[in-house]
Amino acid sequence: MNKRIYLSSPHMSGQEMLYVKNAFDTNWIAPLGPNVNGFEEDLSTFLGGKTAVAALNSGTAAIHLALILLGVKAGDEVICQSLTFSASANPILYLGAIPIFVDSEITTWNMSPVFLEIAIIERLRAGIKPKAIIVVHIYGMPAEMEDIMNLSKKYDIPIIEDAAEALGSQFNGKKLGTLGTIGIFSFNGNKIITTSGGGAMISNSKELVAKARFLACQAKDTAPYFQHSEIGYNYRMSNIAAGIGRGQMEILSLRVYQRRRIFLKYKKLLSHIPGITFQEEPDSLYYSNRWLTALTVEKSISFDVESFRKFLEEDNIEVRHIWKPMHLQPLFQKYPYYGDGVSEDIFSHGICLPSGSNMSDLDMNRVIKGFKKYFSGKYMYSFSFK
Numbered sequence: 001m002n003k004r005i006y007l008s009s010p011h012m013s014g015q016e017m018l019y020v021k022n023a024f025d026t027n028w029i030a031p032l033g034p035n036v037n038g039f040e041e042d043l044s045t046f047l048g049g050k051t052a053v054a055a056l057n058s059g060t061a062a063i064h065l066a067l068i069l070l071g072v073k074a075g076d077e078v079i080c081q082s083l084t085f086s087a088s089a090n091p092i093l094y095l096g097a098i099p100i101f102v103d104s105e106i107t108t109w110n111m112s113p114v115f116l117e118i119a120i121i122e123r124l125r126a127g128i129k130p131k132a133i134i135v136v137h138i139y140g141m142p143a144e145m146e147d148i149m150n151l152s153k154k155y156d157i158p159i160i161e162d163a164a165e166a167l168g169s170q171f172n173g174k175k176l177g178t179l180g181t182i183g184i185f186s187f188n189g190n191k192i193i194t195t196s197g198g199g200a201m202i203s204n205s206k207e208l209v210a211k212a213r214f215l216a217c218q219a220k221d222t223a224p225y226f227q228h229s230e231i232g233y234n235y236r237m238s239n240i241a242a243g244i245g246r247g248q249m250e251i252l253s254l255r256v257y258q259r260r261r262i263f264l265k266y267k268k269l270l271s272h273i274p275g276i277t278f279q280e281e282p283d284s285l286y287y288s289n290r291w292l293t294a295l296t297v298e299k300s301i302s303f304d305v306e307s308f309r310k311f312l313e314e315d316n317i318e319v320r321h322i323w324k325p326m327h328l329q330p331l332f333q334k335y336p337y338y339g340d341g342v343s344e345d346i347f348s349h350g351i352c353l354p355s356g357s358n359m360s361d362l363d364m365n366r367v368i369k370g371f372k373k374y375f376s377g378k379y380m381y382s383f384s385f386k
């Protein structure tokens with residue numbers, strides 16, 4: 001059996017153990033300590049120095065706290081991109097609030113500004129003002145942030161940027177996560193950098209981030225004993241995990257470069273195949289970290305994502321379906337949805353290719369060979385040139 005090629009696996013810099021060892025040597029084995037502070041500073045510096053950062057134990061926790069900080073309560077409505085991982089939307093339900101799903105546009109695959117405005121207008125007409133907009137930059141690709149931010153201003157609804165997959169991506173020269181009122185990142189094992197599991201909530205408002213740290217540490221009032229006036233959470237990042245994060249921050253820019261290089265190689269060697277469209281940066285304002293290389297196959301080609309996945313799986317290569325849109329999920333299908341099926345089409349005709357920065361050229365060649373083999377079989381029978 002050939003060596004397994006993963007979709008995206010952890011890729012250490014080699015410096016992580018120094019920070020982790022330091023935590024052991026100084027006995028900072030706790031959900032606070034010098035690595036946590038250091039990791040927050042490293043991230044803040046990477047983001048341009050003006051952004052405050054709270055290191056947390058997951059990206060999901062970061063979204064949960066972001067919603068709480070924006071005042072979301074039971075019965076409130078929160079607008080959320082439909083084409084995403086369920087972790088974007090689950091925290092809405094934690095709070096007993098109601099998700100309102102919005103479709104994607106075909107270029108970046110992220111929230112459609114057109115349907116976002118339709119959704120806002122419809123909700124306002126029904127007498128409900130949505131409390132927040134959760135926009136996601138899937139696979140690292142920036143959403144159409146200019147239009148989305150204009151709508152956020154026009155209707156006075158704050159944005160939570162789910163940049164879990166987009167650390168190092170940029171829109172108009174600004175790092176993703178820093179454009180909305182609150183941004184979140186994930187450091188799960190398969191993301192562009194990892195802390196073995198972790199996340200962060202960021203904001204240009206120091207007050208919001210200070211409040212996030214307070215809530216993440218059980219909301220302890222300033223008192224000589226344990227006194228609590230608000231619901232607290234146990235969401236802080238451990239000093240060990242943050243040590244891994246510090247080692248990873250040293251090579252984050254390199255990882256962005258490596259993932260973009262993988263995308264370019266796939267594009268160079270596969271885009272001549274008729275009917276293949278990569279998820280593309282619309283223009284030079286958009287800069288994706290290319291966390292995962294993703295593409296769609298034209299509808300006229302009878303392409304079955306699952307048969308393709310199984311075909312590469314036989315050679316021990318992991319490819320993945322595009323996120324199944326939230327409005328199609330058994331858990332979420334009863335909630336309102338505004339769109340015209342773009343995310344459904346991307347889901348049923350799209351795939352993610354292995355994109356880990358630790359892939360060798362040989363690994364990439366194996367994926368490309370398998371890809372071509374599958375498609376050469378297809379075109380013989382089903383493709384006709386126009």
Ligand SMILES: *Cc1c(COP(=O)(O)O)cnc(C)c1O
Pocket residue numbers: 057058059060061084085087088136162164165185186187188197198199
């Ligand atoms: C990974 C991910 C999350 C959740 O992050 P965790 O750290 O796994 O909790 C949220 N949103 C998106 C889009 C993700 O890909």
